[in-house]
Amino acid sequence: EEAGEHVLEVEVSLPELAELLGEELRLPAIRPRGREAVLSDVRRYRSIRRTGPESLRHFRRTFRTALRRQIAEGTYEPDRPVVVPRREDRRYRSWRIAEVPQSNAAVIYMMDVSGSMGTEQKEIVRIEAFWIDTWLRSQYRNIEVRYIVHDAAAREVDRHSFFHLRESGGTKISSAYELCSRIVEERYSPMEWNVYPFHFSDGDNWSGGDTRTCMELLREKLLPRVNVFCYGQVKSAYGSGQFKVDLDDELGDDGRVLTSEIPDREGILPSIRTFLGTGR
Structure with missing residues (x-):
């Protein structure tokens, strides 16, 4: 008779998880920008x-x-x-x-919820978003998180809806970028906020014309106001994967644009390393 598996359950705090993530991925500390980017001394149990x-x-x-x-x-x-x-x-x-930045960060998640993004793709996004949140909360005192879903149109939703909504329509990515840029312009001045948009989709888009609109929105409205713009392409059985190809071709030389391919759950940590490994 084989011995059973013995498991020791130990509670781990979010700061400890962030520290473990930083060690595992060798993430550099973030250097905040803006006039609020001052350091304060705080006591941490490290x-x-x-x-x-x-x-x-x-x-x-x-x-x-x-x-x-x-x-x-x-x-x-x-x-x-x-x-x-x-x-x-x-x-x-x-x-x-420990020196902790007293600056503000805004995290804006965008996700394609059209029919081609299934339950597994959304679970991958949920796991990656958890680790992104955990790391950024260890780097900033004040964080606001916003959620945008899109198919042919975009709208802001709460966290639960973000990970559970599923629509049957097509995909128009520019609708999400337009809404994101409007939120950033109205609420998050780059002088006071460090802005992190993360977009996840399977790479399908309405048309080449809409992809060109996306590139214009990024160049003219989003990139001048954000620390980095992160696009994660989650593999699905129905997604073409074309949007990442176009994004890399158009803006791959811009250090503020970071893209990753996430073929499955094993691709989550490499994707996080790509997004958070710049220290910006």
Whole structure:
């Protein structure tokens, strides 16, 4: 009879997740822009020490230290995987002074919800958006998130609707870019806000003429006001993938335009590295 799988459940905070993501993808700290881009000193629990109050005990690090010790001592039995921390194994969180930008960030997600974007494509976008949010919230004090869906027309929705709506119409990407540029112009001055539009689709668009309209909107209205513009193309059974080709041809030399292909869930982390790896 085979031994069952033993799982240790450990709560991990969002700042810890952001730190793990940054380490895994080697993401640089973001340098905010705008007149609000000043640094303030804050205390963050990012250091580890051997002593401290029980309320600050780091259970995951304590468990890891105990496991390492038992393996070194030869007392760890894989057939009976019991890890018993001793007092000397205990590790505690300790604060240190960290510089945190006091600037503002606006994150605007856009997604094609036409018939070709199915449940799996939306789940990929949801997972990627979670990690993007987690990282950006670790870099900025104040973040506002907006959601735009589009098929042949665009509209702003709440977060739940963003990930669950599905329409049957065609796709007109320029409608999303027009709405996004209007929101940015009315609400998010580049002097005070760091703006991050993220657009996800399967690459289908209404026509070549609408794609040209998209390029004009990017050049004239969006790119002058944003830190970066990120386009993630999620593979679907029905999407042509043409929009990324056109975007790379037209604006691939502009460092503010970042594009990625996301063939499946394994493509999420490389896509995030592309989008957040510039430090802008």
